[in-house]
Each structure stands twice: as structure tokens, then as C-alpha cells.
Amino acid sequence: MPHPYIIAIDGPAASGKSTLGRRLAECLGYLFFDTGVMYRAVTWVTLQRGVAVTNEPAVTQLAETVQIDIRPPSIEDGRACDVLADGIDITWEIRTPEVERNVSPVSVYRGVRQALASQQRRIGMRGKVVMVGRDIGTVVLPEADLKIYLDASAEERARRRYTEVIKRGEKADYEEILAGVRMRDEIDSTRAFSPLRAAADAVILDSDKLNADEVFAKAEDLCR
Ligand code: CDP
Numbered sequence: 001m002p003h004p005y006i007i008a009i010d011g012p013a014a015s016g017k018s019t020l021g022r023r024l025a026e027c028l029g030y031l032f033f034d035t036g037v038m039y040r041a042v043t044w045v046t047l048q049r050g051v052a053v054t055n056e057p058a059v060t061q062l063a064e065t066v067q068i069d070i071r072p073p074s075i076e077d078g079r080a081c082d083v084l085a086d087g088i089d090i091t092w093e094i095r096t097p098e099v100e101r102n103v104s105p106v107s108v109y110r111g112v113r114q115a116l117a118s119q120q121r122r123i124g125m126r127g128k129v130v131m132v133g134r135d136i137g138t139v140v141l142p143e144a145d146l147k148i149y150l151d152a153s154a155e156e157r158a159r160r161r162y163t164e165v166i167k168r169g170e171k172a173d174y175e176e177i178l179a180g181v182r183m184r185d186e187i188d189s190t191r192a193f194s195p196l197r198a199a200a201d202a203v204i205l206d207s208d209k210l211n212a213d214e215v216f217a218k219a220e221d222l223c224r
Pocket of ligand 1: 012013014015035036037039040103104105107132133134135136184188
């Protein structure tokens with residue numbers, strides 16, 4: 001049996017999509033593409049240029065013009081890849097609480113979504129790809145051969161994000177992270193254009209009761 005050519009993984013904030021996607025892509029020799037990085041990059045550029053996040057035309061114009069590059073890691077500091085916006089390395093900047101707070105409002109805008117989704121689709125349609133996001137199975141690559149929707153309770157997801165931040169040597173507050181995760185879930189799942197939801201033909205995996213190895217084993221089975 002051939003492996004699925006295009007794999008879409010969707011799910012709410014910090015549900016383990018990137019961990020699963022990266023591992024699956026490595027195992028299959030596929031490209032791993034984390035689309036969240038692009039929404040984060042547009043948000044960072046918006047904040048950095050002093051553009052109001054509420055200014056939809058200006059934010060959309062930035063999304064249409066900023067050159068986002070994702071490259072193999074050039075530094076060994078725990079990064080999975082380099083993320084550049086107009087040539088500037090913003091790999092860690094896109095993980096700051098400020099970007100985290102503003103990324104969902106930016107991701108609501110239709111023009112922002114259209115600009116980024118068309119780039120994602122162009123890359124995804126080349127095949128041999130594991131693409132991770134919120135709307136991959138529903139909008140970006142509805143023809144994906146395998147769709148996984150990874151879910152977990154907000155408390156469990158916040159706990160994982162908390163551990164991630166602490167591991168990076170940064171300060172973190174669990175309650176604050178939990179509130180942020182809930183806020184992003186709410187905005188992401190209620191927006192008008194490509195809201196977060198499982199595609200009708202997606203396999204739903206609940207990672208509350210499964211650790212990363214168990215989730216990976218299930219996904220590997222699905223690939224076969
Ligand atoms: O890593 P985490 O799950 O916390 O977030 P992410 O995947 O990096 O995505 C950050 C934000 O970008 C999400 O909360 C969404 O608002 C937005 N996003 C989106 O709207 N569509 C995607 N395909 C990917 C991300």
C-alpha cells in the first residue's frame with residue numbers, strides 16, 4: 001500500500017500537532033509544513049511596524065507583501081527551522097506572549113487567510129507533505145489523502161504549553177496560558193472564514209489520554 005501523499009493535521013492551540021507532524025514527516029521523508037508560523041510571522045510584522053491589529057486593510061496588505069521564508073535550522077538552539085520575514089530571523093520572536101495574544105485576531109481577516117492559504121496550497125499540492133494548521137483538511141488541502149484532527153482538553157494543552165515555555169528557560173504562568181489558549185480557541189473556531197473544525201472525513205484523535213508516542217503510533221497505523 002502506498003503511503004498517503006498529502007497529510008493534513010488540524011486542531012486547537014497546543015494540541016501536539018507540530019510534534020506529531022514533524023515526527024510523521026521525518027519518518028516518511030516528507031516535507032513538514034507548520035502553517036501557524038506564517039500567521040505568527042504576519043502578526044509579528046504588524047506589531048513591529050506599529051500597525052494596529054484592528055486595521056484590517058493594512059494588516060491584509062502586509063500579509064500580501066511580506067516575504068516569509070522557512071528554512072532548515074541555521075543555529076542549534078532548539079529551533080526546528082529558521083523563520084524569516086523579509087530576510088530577518090524571527091524564529092523566536094513569533095513565540096512571544098505579544099504575538100500569541102494577537103495572532104488569532106489577525107488570522108480572522110479574510111484577505112490575510114487568502115494570501116497565506118494560496119501559498120500553502122501551492123506548496124502542499126506538490127505532495128509528500130505533512131501540513132499542520134487549523135483549516136488544512138477543510139480549506140487549504142481538502143483533497144488530502146489522510147486528515148487527522150488532534151484534540152485535547154484546554155487544561156492539558158495549557159499544561160503542555162507551560163512545560164514548553166519553562167523548558168526554553170522563560171517565565172510562565174499556567175493560568176495566563178490557559179486563558180490565552182481558551183481565547184484563541186474561541187476566536188479560531190467562531191471566525192467566519194475557514195474556522196477551526198474537523199473535516200467530515202478527518203480521523204479524530206483525543207490526545208488527553210494518549211502520550212506523544214501513542215499518538216504517533218496511531219497516526220503511523222493510519223498511514224498504513
Ligand atoms: O502552536 P499553536 O497550536 O499554539 O499555534 P499555531 O499553530 O502556531 O497557530 C497560531 C495561530 O495562527 C492560531 O491560533 C490561529 O489563529 C492561526 N492559524 C490559523 O488561523 N490557520 C492555520 N492554518 C494555522 C494557524
